[in-house]
Amino acid sequence: MTEQAEHTLINTFTPRPGMADRLLELQLQEIESLGDTASATGWLGNTIYRATDGVALVIVTRFRSEEAKAQWQASPDFAAHLDRIAPLVESVNSMPVRLAGAFQGTEPGAGDDTPLRLAVILGSTREGRFGDKPADWIAGKARQAGFDVTVIDLRDVPLPFLGDPAATDAQTRAATDFAASLSAFDAFLFTVAEYNHAPTAVLKNALDHGDWSRRPAGLVGYGGVGGARAVEHVRGIAVELEMPTMQAAVHITMSDYLPVSKGETQLSDLLHLEGSADRMLAQLDWWARALRTARRAG
Incomplete structure (x- = not known):
């Protein structure tokens, strides 16, 4: 688009x-x-x-x-x-x-220091879901990294299936509001639950409803093999949506998932996940700033 x-x-x-x-x-x-x-x-x-x-x-x-x-x-x-x-x-x-120009500082590499607006989107609405834990964890890390974070829970967005003739007026309004809200953000971060080697239907449907182009996304997968197959599925969808996804992603394998889901440990205690998240957020910061500058330039 x-x-x-x-x-x-x-x-x-x-x-x-x-x-x-x-x-x-x-x-x-x-x-x-x-x-x-x-x-x-x-x-x-x-x-x-x-x-x-x-x-x-x-x-x-x-x-x-x-x-x-x-x-x-x-x-x-x-x-x-x-x-x-x-x-x-x-x-x-x-x-x-209209923006005619902006002072970006005189030192090499100086740029726009305005906080990047990041939406963390919970990609599962299922009963007993695990997604709240990685969403809360990555949102907290993103805030510490300087992002202006908004958490969007798809449970709170009653989206109809795209083009469903049986959609209610409330669902149609929700879809319109959801699509309009996306332009307020510079970047996105999705929790990606893997079911049957794929992401959830609600996440795919949400992606179908919006214009995500020229805004980058980070991915936090969980499930079998760390949600890797679902994450790769989302990457393929993102290409069609003109939404760059970060090379680094977070993969929460079953060996981490089980003790965290039982409350025996926390994601923040797992140093390998912390490292993956830090790399992903650093990449997301770079891409979000570069693409924000490009969008403003037209």
Whole structure:
């Protein structure tokens, strides 16, 4: 799929006299209440700034594309939002902008130090699953390595099978929201359970629902031979999705799986797994930064 440039707006609000604090409070409430609805159309987030004079409010709004911005602004929810804030606003100036350049430092190798946004995705929803343990472990290690980590449990995302005509409205909304949320991340990390020499159906279905292109992925496999056959299966799928997977992966074999599942030891106690995870996260950091820079350059 073709990568679309993000569409960014700088909105400067001048509140009515005495309404600055109330406008800020209301805008925060609106973001919280409308966030899920706006995300479904391609809204990526707001950053709010308060002028040092305590009056003007500057909101930087990001959309997945200009078309996504237009879709949100044409919605009834956005119209109702404008009606709610209108009594507090004297004037607003909205200016679309695009990244023209960024200072990257003067020393060799200096670059963007903004934390990379990483989604750790639990690839199994089965009863009694083991996946929570590697997900919690690798998420903690990623945070220590400097990633901004969000854990996504596919149990919480009721995705229909792709193209299923029997999908409910709730499933359709969940699929739309899930697909839209992926653009907020710079990299992904999947727990890969192996069943019958393959990854789970829910993980394959989740991969089918999203646009993962030009964002790298790390893989933590477990099961027979450390989930190696399922991991290799996911690598083949990722190629078609234009999603680079890291050369290093974590493979939790049955000799490690059993004592960890019984609570006799922890993944963090197993030095060979710690080493594999460190190598994978280092590779993921490099690829995520390189691809983020390339995406921003268009």
